[in-house]
Amino acid sequence: MKRILCLFCSLLVCLSLSGCSILTILLRESTELPNPEDLYTYEEDLTSYGYYYDQLSEESKAVYRTIYKNPTSEEGVEIILPTTLSLTIVEGEDDESVQGRITERVIGITQPAIDALLYDHPAFFYVRMGGEDSSSFSIIHRREKQKEGGATVYMRKLIFYLRTENILPTRTLSEEIANLQTAIEHFTVEGESRYERLLSIHRGLAAAVVYDAEGVRPHCSAGALIDGRAVCDGYAKAFKLLCDREGIPCVILAGVANQNGKSEPHAWNYVQMEDGLWYAVDTTWDDLGHTAGRQYFLVGSTESEFLETHVPSGKFSEGDHDPFTAPVLAEKSYTPA
Numbered sequence: 001m002k003r004i005l006c007l008f009c010s011l012l013v014c015l016s017l018s019g020c021s022i023l024t025i026l027l028r029e030s031t032e033l034p035n036p037e038d039l040y041t042y043e044e045d046l047t048s049y050g051y052y053y054d055q056l057s058e059e060s061k062a063v064y065r066t067i068y069k070n071p072t073s074e075e076g077v078e079i080i081l082p083t084t085l086s087l088t089i090v091e092g093e094d095d096e097s098v099q100g101r102i103t104e105r106v107i108g109i110t111q112p113a114i115d116a117l118l119y120d121h122p123a124f125f126y127v128r129m130g131g132e133d134s135s136s137f138s139i140i141h142r143r144e145k146q147k148e149g150g151a152t153v154y155m156r157k158l159i160f161y162l163r164t165e166n167i168l169p170t171r172t173l174s175e176e177i178a179n180l181q182t183a184i185e186h187f188t189v190e191g192e193s194r195y196e197r198l199l200s201i202h203r204g205l206a207a208a209v210v211y212d213a214e215g216v217r218p219h220c221s222a223g224a225l226i227d228g229r230a231v232c233d234g235y236a237k238a239f240k241l242l243c244d245r246e247g248i249p250c251v252i253l254a255g256v257a258n259q260n261g262k263s264e265p266h267a268w269n270y271v272q273m274e275d276g277l278w279y280a281v282d283t284t285w286d287d288l289g290h291t292a293g294r295q296y297f298l299v300g301s302t303e304s305e306f307l308e309t310h311v312p313s314g315k316f317s318e319g320d321h322d323p324f325t326a327p328v329l330a331e332k333s334y335t336p337a
Contacts, residue, residue: 040080040156050120051251052324056112058082063113067160071124072173076138079158081109091149098143102153106139110158111319119252119316122237123180125220126173128163135163166217176222183225184241194248194274195336198281199297201242205235205283206292232284233267239283243271253280253326255313268310270327271298277330280306298334 045065048054053064059081066079085105089098118124128134138159145151167176188204191197208228212218215229224230224238236252243250249272257266268282282296301307307329314323 042080042082044082050116051249051327052116052120055324056116057109059085059109060113060116063110063158063160064117067114067117067127067162068121070160071127071162072177073162076159076161079160081156081158083156085155087153087155089143089151089153093150098153102139102141102155106137106155106158107319108321110137111317112321112324115316115319116324119237119254122221122240122252123177123184125166125180125217125222125237126164126176128165133163136161166220166222168216176226179226180222184245187225187242187245189242189246193336195298195334197246198243198248198271199294201239201246202281202283202286202297203292205238205242206287207290209235209238209287211235211284211287235284235287236267236269239269239281243269248272251327253310253312254316256311257285258309258311266310268296270329272327273298273334275334277334278327279330279334280304280310282310300332300334301329302331303333 042062045061049064049068053061056064062081063079066077070077087098087101087105114129118127118129138161139155140157140159141153141155143151143153164173167173171179187208188200189197190200205224209224210229211231212229213231215223215231215234216227217223217234218229218231219233220230221234221237221241224234225241230238233252233254240250240252251270252267253270254265254267256263266284268280268284270278270280272278279298279300280296281298283292286292286294286296296304296306299306312326314325316324
């Protein structure tokens with residue numbers, strides 16, 4: 001007999017660098033549904049949605065794209081995977097073991113997709129991926145008994161239920177999204193060359209943002225650009241959004257910073273210049289209060305020993321998936337023409 005089960009996944013993806021968590025799963029079995037044939041239509045999309053998107057598997061890309069196109073949906077968003085996933089169940093395997101293997105397989109797809117999405121597009125600061133009342137996935141799958149014993153589980157469809165965070169009590173989600181967009185549009189960037197515009201962003205953020213771990217939402221772009229209070233990942237996400245506005249290739253890096261004999265979680269940026277090479281920018285460490293220094297502005301790997309003080313982890317959460325690959329940093333710091 002065939003049957004369809006729904007697994008409700010409570011996603012614990014803490015986006016702040018101060019306390020990342022892996023996904024945990026809450027399972028609930030649904031009632032049997034008639035005609036459980038999972039013939040779903042998958043829409044192929046060859047568009048690049050970002051630097052980390054391009055490193056994902058085809059299954060993870062499908063999750064990423066669907067959430068990207070429906071980030072404010074209040075109802076479940078259907079995600080159709082490009083191919084049907086299958087798991088073999090040996091005869092006598094208990095339900096707890098089966099459910100654990102199903103959720104582990106789906107986490108391996110959804111975790112990197114969400115990590116990539118929220119660091120490629122930090123404007124989605126409001127998507128709630130960790131803690132109580134968080135966003136969740138419903139995993140639709142079918143178990144089919146085999147003649148030779150055991151069974152096969154087939155999975156093709158996920159349903160994403162969005163929850164929000166980082167919205168001030170006196171504002172609505174739409175107001176906060178509009179406020180961030182206004183802040184991005186009104187941020188003054190001066191200069192003709194890419195170098196001049198990047199330096200303007202670097203200095204402007206240092207002047208507008210106060211480093212404050214006790215801020216209302218310090219780990220997100222809204223904390224930096226709306227509230228003016230953020231920590232390293234807030235700075236880095238704001239820097240990327242402003243580079244995106246200016247059409248300057250930029251990525252966010254997360255990992256460990258080594259300074260004064262201490263190691264701690266940290267975030268910074270790489271930007272690509274007209275020579276095709278990538279250079280590092282750390283506005284947080286260059287923030288002098290009312291302006292920014294240039295010690296960590298468009299630096300290379302050797303001259304500044306940047307890779308000794310900034311070690312990318314390739315991870316944005318503690319999910320058990322392959323780390324993302326960072327761009328190769330230029331050896332020498334950038335010299336404007």
